[in-house]
Amino acid sequence: MKADIVFMNGEVVTVDDDNSVVESVAVKGNHIIAVGSNQEIQEYISHETNVIDLHGKSVLPGFIDAHLHLTIYGTNLLGVSCIEPHIQSLEDIFIDLQKKAEEAPKGQWVRAWGFNESKLKENRFPTRQELDKVSTDHPIVIIRTCNHTSIANSRALEIAGITEDTVNPEGGIIGRDENGALTGTLIENAHMQLFEYASYTDEEIRKGMKLASDEFIQAGITSIHDAGAYGDGAESLRIMQQAIKEQEIRVRVYAIIGSLTNSHDFVERVVKAGLISGLGDDYFKIGPAKLFTDGSSVGPTIATREPYSHNSNDYGITYYSQDELNRILGEAHKKGFQITAHAQGDRAVEMVLDCIEKALEEHPRIDHRHRVEHAGISSADLQNRMQKLGVIPIPNPVFMYVNGDKYLEYYAERVNVMYPLRDYIDKGIIAAIGSDAPVTFVNPLLGIHAAVNRKSWKDQLVGENQRIDVLEAIRAYTYNGAYASFEEDKKGSIEVGKLADLVVLDSSILHAESEKLKDIKVELTMVDGDIVFQSKQLVSK
Incomplete structure (x- = not known):
């Protein structure tokens, strides 16, 4: 049997029972067919085999992220990011929200994500009144980085039916000032319930899912355990399966049955x-x-x-x-x-x-x-x-x-x-x-x-x-x-017979200084035997 692709002269971290580290791995179709030394893998090479010289770079099994939120990650990419380097103050966020509101049709939700008050010069939450100054024609919500708290403007609270007379939901808090007036802050279940109203369209969700999948692939992630989204979980799963069928989502999905709302x-x-x-x-x-x-x-x-x-x-x-x-x-x-x-x-x-x-x-x-x-x-x-x-x-x-x-x-x-x-x-x-x-x-x-x-x-x-x-x-x-996810017989290590989900790094991870591990980059990601991401063309023999 001859391989379609061979990675040679690398640091192949197999994650087998012995934590073996070898030089080469051969792939045929969507499976790994051989793992071993450069010399041992030679017999799997034909003139049609794509042989990639790694020059000592690491090859790892594709990363499996056992808990993330695909839909939320993707739809966040459609909104205002509070983690961008230029965001240093509340005013910076308000400016970006204003730009987004000017682009959006009247009445459409305007959202920001990744908010962390401790990273801003004011070191506090914005108020409902401050968000009202951005717009009262649009419902606005800022989602804290934890995804368990948000700050909404008056229009958003009105749509959600939240008034000064609304009681706190079980497991949640509706923020009020010392006079009982709404601050706009919604904590835990109050935050979760807002997203019964601040939902995205099917088209937005699907677009976001593709964007998220692309970013995961670039990060070397080949499988995810999706931990759910806001709103109706069944709808998210339906859209997710459609996107997978059309190969808009390239990562493998283990879908946790849960929703952030009810x-x-x-x-x-x-x-x-x-x-x-x-x-x-x-x-x-x-x-x-x-x-x-x-x-x-x-x-x-x-x-x-x-x-x-x-x-x-x-x-x-x-x-x-x-x-x-x-x-x-x-x-x-x-x-x-x-x-x-x-x-x-x-x-x-x-x-x-x-x-x-x-x-x-x-x-x-x-x-x-x-x-x-x-x-x-x-x-x-x-x-x-x-x-x-x-x-x-x-x-x-x-x-x-x-x-x-x-x-x-x-x-x-x-x-x-x-x-x-x-x-x-x-x-x-x-x-x-x-x-x-x-x-x-x-x-x-x-x-x-x-x-x-x-x-x-x-x-x-x-x-x-x-x-x-x-x-x-x-x-x-x-x-x-x-x-x-009960799949260790199919993936999670670089062994013969397992699915060809691999990631190539830009250097040796085993010889890197511990303080510089975060600086290592992904150069190539393979899912099911297909190279789905390359940061640059690796040298082929």
Whole structure:
């Protein structure tokens, strides 16, 4: 058998059981047919084989991001970005919103995303009145970087039916000043419910999905576990499947059944419809059923067992009672679903583990691979329960880079058990890394950098006891992601017979200085044997 493409003279990080590093890999069609030394791969080369000389650059399995939001990431690209370098103040955001409003037909939503008050000179949220000065003809909403809080103008609040007499929804807060007047701030469930009205058209969603997929491919991501969007989750999945069918989305999708708005309703509808996790093909599969249990780690609104370090009266919020969590996810487990939940605080993580434990007691299942999304504060007792129950946590080490300084303020010494990858590995817990993009940056190399260094962007150590090495981080971003979706026999490592999902970096990742891991770039991405991205033409022999 002769190969279609051979990568030679490289640093092929296979992520096999032995963490083998070899020189070459051969691809035929959409599968890997040989892995080994340059000499061993020679027999797979014909005059028709495209042979690419890597000159010592790294080849890795395609990155698998185990938790991000495809639809939200994509539709964000259609709005105003608050993370652009020129955004230094609220006024800068208002100017960009004004430009967007002038381009939009009257009455059309104007949205901004990635807002982080701590990065602006005013260090505060904008007010409803300030957004009204931008426009009252358009509903305007600014989405905080955590995706758990937003600020709306009067027109947006009016459309959503929010008045000074509106009571806070369960698990949410409608911001008011000392006189009871609406500030425009919407927190947690109040924020989520706004997006029942601030939805995008099908055409906008599909356009955004393609833009997002293109960016993921350029980042070396070949598979994602999509963690849901606002609004009707069924509609997002329908549009997603259409876009995959037309190859507008090139990444493989493991679709978590959950929505940021009324997640319980979507889960219950899908369970009743008779679907189960694993249904689908190599490009699109139904994933776990998911609920939200608490809020944002940098809000902060996560549910903690001890009060926040900066506020002795605050323990965060929960979306559901233990009985509700047990009933909804327990039924999904009973019907054959993998189950999971967003849980950032240790109180929330404990609730999810209690739910999983009860579900397994009532309806035992071998190799269930139930998950906990984020599992932000996971102390030793919670880790031990994960290990005993066979639960897969989905940590986000890039949060330590982006939010680490705030975590030290909010949680103090608890940062030592936040996203605790070192502890997971030492206890034999398989943890798969997710970026949670667009909440943070999607770049897997930045995620690996954060897992290895455990430093904030201000160069402050944040839980350095949880550092892991580069090979461990690569495994968590590849094989472990495949394991978390029951697909480790098909992808996640560079081995004969597996799908040809590969990424070529611009240098050696194993010989890079740890502080410079985030500076490594992706040069080529291959999905299903097709080169779908090249930053430059690699040298072919």
